Amino acid sequence: MERKTPIIACLVYLCFLLLLFISMIRLSTVEGAVAEVPSSIDLFLLIDQSGSMKKTDPEGLRLETSKYLVDFLAAHYTAVSNHRLGVIHFGTPAPEEMMIPLTPLVETNLERIKQKLVPLNLADTSFITALQLRGV
Numbered sequence: 001m002e003r004k005t006p007i008i009a010c011l012v013y014l015c016f017l018l019l020l021f022i023s024m025i026r027l028s029t030v031e032g033a034v035a036e037v038p039s040s041i042d043l044f045l046l047i048d049q050s051g052s053m054k055k056t057d058p059e060g061l062r063l064e065t066s067k068y069l070v071d072f073l074a075a076h077y078t079a080v081s082n083h084r085l086g087v088i089h090f091g092t093p094a095p096e097e098m099m100i101p102l103t104p105l106v107e108t109n110l111e112r113i114k115q116k117l118v119p120l121n122l123a124d125t126s127f128i129t130a131l132q133l134r135g136v
Helices: 004-023 061-075 107-115 127-134
Strands: 042-048 084-090 100-104
Touching: 042 061, 061 084, 061 107, 100 107
Parallel strands: 042 084
Antiparallel strands: 084 100
């Protein structure tokens, strides 16, 4: 049963990200309701890096899921769909140097963003401190 807990937590996280993204997609009535990506999306990934994640997500699947989302949005980046993504890690202390402000998802930024999507060993959960550091 211990093995299933991290997988379930990651599936819930993935479903949350998917539902968040789907809520931002509008359907077109052209050619049988083809899904279109909105003209631009500004999205912050708020990633729990507190100590409890060692138990609920020991394999870091929340980070792999986040990298997948970065790739997905970048694949749909155009002059019209100029998506931007920011990263906020939370735990105590909230590491400002690992955070990324809203950044265009152009090819030259992808590696820098993904390099910040790594497991961190932070103590308590303090998303309020992390949001305050980013001015959100």
